[in-house]
Amino acid sequence: MDIPAMDEDSTLQSPFIVRDDYLVSLGEPGGHLITDEEYQDYRLEVEYRFPGEPGNCGVLVHASTPRALYDMFPKSIEVQMMHKNAGDFWCIVEDINVPNMEERRGPREEWGITEGKKRRILNLTDGSEKPLGQWNTMTIECLDGTVKVWVNGDLVNHGREATASSGHIALQAEGAEVEFRKVELTPITALSK
Template sequence: MLACQSESQSQPETSESGTDTISLFNGEDLTGWHADVPAMDENPDTTEAFIVRDGMLVSLGDPRGHLITDEEYSDYRLDVEYRFPGEPGNCGVLVHASTPRALYGMFPQSIEVQMMHENAGDFWVIVEDITVPDMVDRRGPQEEWGIREGENRHILNLTEDSENPLGEWNRMTIETLGDSIKVWVNGDMVNFGYDATAESGHIALQAEGAEVEFRKVELTPITALSD
């Protein structure tokens, strides 16, 4: 695992030197990633869910599954620039991913930072958990909370209208440090959680029904959450 060593209202800044920042996507191919697409189990000739097109990493949306980093990471800032080029839909970035297909036979054990259009920055817990302020208001009745199928795994973000109009590029920044996760969308701090049940793991991108283009996926080690 690579230790890449973030609570505030301001957008985090890129490291001054930039020398510690690594691009997880090289703009040419999917080196450093592997796909887990259940439909390919029985039919290896199934159309690829993730491709490189015009220098961008593209999630085609179907067949559904995940593109997962080969390496594991902890204590980092992840900067992702993405857009829905066609119809709005669903996607997400999963952090601290571990056991494959732990939920519904597809989703790896992880904490998802939602990218679904008009919902960017929500948390979905996937056989892991996290705490946020005002949990009942943002997650619903406590007796319904859970981390598995049929339980309330959804935690609302803090803002509305942080996303750019459909078709325009969005910047999502995710900071993880120890058991804390903090998220910005286009400069707005949209979520902050703590007491996460995982502190490290793989990073994954979803294919979940809608085409999404990624032009930047960069990771920078951190030793403190941004102010």
């Protein structure tokens, strides 16, 4: 775990717990649960729900340098899970290209990967998420510099030419409680390419 607030107050409750056989991100204090290993060329399937109030959370792929943005977020590409925005990309000191980039990210001169820049890349669809409290399935496929995202079977984002193609994987604690009943990583072998 990387929880910046716990550096100064070790008595804070961990924002990541196991409850009723679910991994739970309590949302506060903010931070990340990060894999020990680095991964490349894989499919990650995550089943999640917001059990109470809707809010924010995300899966970070190709994560590397800790606290690279706002002294909180590791250098990575975030796949957004925020309610009604699932599948958006957020560029966190890494970048990725998508079709219709200006339409989905805003004016080119405002793009960037650091504080104060347009880092959000909108997903392709609205309405792929299930109603609040129900389980959603997010599938993230990272292969050869591309990142594809499906929410409940709908392709909601597809980026290419990512500035990183490997790294750690992280789950966020970012303001809302989220339950995970499945986090499954499957390598994509050279034979299946």
